[in-house]
Amino acid sequence: MKKRKKNNFLLSDNQMAEFVSKGYLIFENIIDNKTNKKFLSEIGHTSTSLNKKNTDQAWLAEHYNEIMKTSKIPLVKAGTPLKKAYKKNSALNDVINNPVLSGAIKSLVGDRPKLDHHFLHITFPSKYYHDANQKISQGNHNDCVIDPREKTFDIQLFYFPTAVEKNMGGTRYIPGSHFRMVNEFAIARYHNIRGQKHVVCPAGTIIIFHHNIWHGAGINNSKKIRYGFKIRLMPTQKQVKLWTNKTYKNNHDEEALYWNRGIEKNSIKEILQKTEPWFEADSGRLDILNRIRLWRHITNDKNFDAAYWLTRIENDYN
Amino acid sequence: MKKQDILILYLSNSSLESNVIGWARHYGDKKKIGMPGDNDSPPYEKGIEAIHDGWRLFQSSQLEQHPKGDEYRTGYLKYEFFFEKIK
Numbered sequence: 001m002k003k004r005k006k007n008n009f010l011l012s013d014n015q016m017a018e019f020v021s022k023g024y025l026i027f028e029n030i031i032d033n034k035t036n037k038k039f040l041s042e043i044g045h046t047s048t049s050l051n052k053k054n055t056d057q058a059w060l061a062e063h064y065n066e067i068m069k070t071s072k073i074p075l076v077k078a079g080t081p082l083k084k085a086y087k088k089n090s091a092l093n094d095v096i097n098n099p100v101l102s103g104a105i106k107s108l109v110g111d112r113p114k115l116d117h118h119f120l121h122i123t124f125p126s127k128y129y130h131d132a133n134q135k136i137s138q139g140n141h142n143d144c145v146i147d148p149r150e151k152t153f154d155i156q157l158f159y160f161p162t163a164v165e166k167n168m169g170g171t172r173y174i175p176g177s178h179f180r181m182v183n184e185f186a187i188a189r190y191h192n193i194r195g196q197k198h199v200v201c202p203a204g205t206i207i208i209f210h211h212n213i214w215h216g217a218g219i220n221n222s223k224k225i226r227y228g229f230k231i232r233l234m235p236t237q238k239q240v241k242l243w244t245n246k247t248y249k250n251n252h253d254e255e256a257l258y259w260n261r262g263i264e265k266n267s268i269k270e271i272l273q274k275t276e277p278w279f280e281a282d283s284g285r286l287d288i289l290n291r292i293r294l295w296r297h298i299t300n301d302k303n304f305d306a307a308y309w310l311t312r313i314e315n316d317y318n
Numbered sequence: 319m320k321k322q323d324i325l326i327l328y329l330s331n332s333s334l335e336s337n338v339i340g341w342a343r344h345y346g347d348k349k350k351i352g353m354p355g356d357n358d359s360p361p362y363e364k365g366i367e368a369i370h371d372g373w374r375l376f377q378s379s380q381l382e383q384h385p386k387g388d389e390y391r392t393g394y395l396k397y398e399f400f401f402e403k404i405k
């Protein structure tokens with residue numbers, strides 16, 4: 001009984017395909033208000049903290065240090081199993097045990113992931129900074145050095161304990177950028193990319209990002225502090241069929257690319273072939289090939305294809 | 319003193335006639351600043367529109383051969399065009 005209930009929260013095939021295709025999944029408002037409040041009080045946030053008349057940078061630094069000192073966020077050694085990372089009854093323990101989130105974690109990185117690191121991002125309203133550097137948004141980057149893994153991926157959970165409104169400068173991210181192998185801030189020259197998104201969400205939202213997604217923080221033009229708690233998880237097992245027991249015997253009769261009745265709406269093939277507004281004509285096709293390859297891997301369906309993309313180039317009689 | 323304004327465009331293929339997929343602005347005027355994420359819609363639909371609008375192209379990326387064994391790896395945006403206006 002217990003097991004069945006647990007499985008109800010594993011991701012669906014379509015959600016997995018969505019993650020393979022776009023590099024993220026959004027779970028709006030899944031953490032309840034009680035837990036959000038508990039988290040805020042554990043990190044030492046007070047809603048009146050910004051009403052102080054003192055708005056200089058020294059005060060900001062002091063306030064920040066105070067949060068770092070008094071917060072109950074534990075120091076967790078890199079490589080600690082997620083299950084052992086947070087104390088029972090702590091807000092973070094409640095967060096990671098949320099059934100929807102733990103189902104998603106299990107589906108993506110298995111049931112025994114390790115914690116790489118976690119961090120509380122605090123973004124004060126920009127008017128509190130005198131330093132011009134703090135009034136400039138963060139450049140696009142990914143959170144890794146060149147990461148050559150093609151099939152294994154880490155995930156980064158972003159937990160937003162308060163609502164992120166439009167003027168709060170929520171993280172900008174580029175859907176579908178997770179297959180692009182670049183080195184961190186090397187891409188900062190790309191100020192704007194067609195189809196870029198900005199996090200705007202209700203309190204208690206979790207976004208799960210592929211570790212390689214391109215992103216950058218915005219400027220907080222509101223009067224409220226923006227918090228984002230990040231947890232990076234690495235798998236300790238092969239990421240194959242972690243969300244399902246199904247055997248994937250796909251219908252491999254491929255539709256021809258042009259002369260067809262149209263791809264079935266919301267099918268795996270459609271999700272994997274949806275191009276992003278910023279895809280170049282040529283490299284965008286390669287991104288689709290890479291999605292199909294990852295889908296083959298996670299479903300253990302070595303012959304899967306969409307519109308013959310891979311079958312065509314594998315037809316080599318050497 | 320005359321100053322240089324910079325426009326960087328990323329296009330969807332190597333032709334100036336193709337669509338803008340990424341962009342950045344930089345200003346000679348110290349009071350103006352182009353920032354990451356400062357605009358969700360591109361300044362032009364196609365690269366050539368920048369030329370029509372008086373921007374002078376001074377650099378564009380080369381076409382490079384795909385290294386063997388790494389043909390399917392994607393990375394940086396390939397079609398980069400630098401423009402300037404002297405004001």
Ligand SMILES: [Fe+2]
Nearest residue numbers: 141142143215
């Ligand atoms: Fe980052």
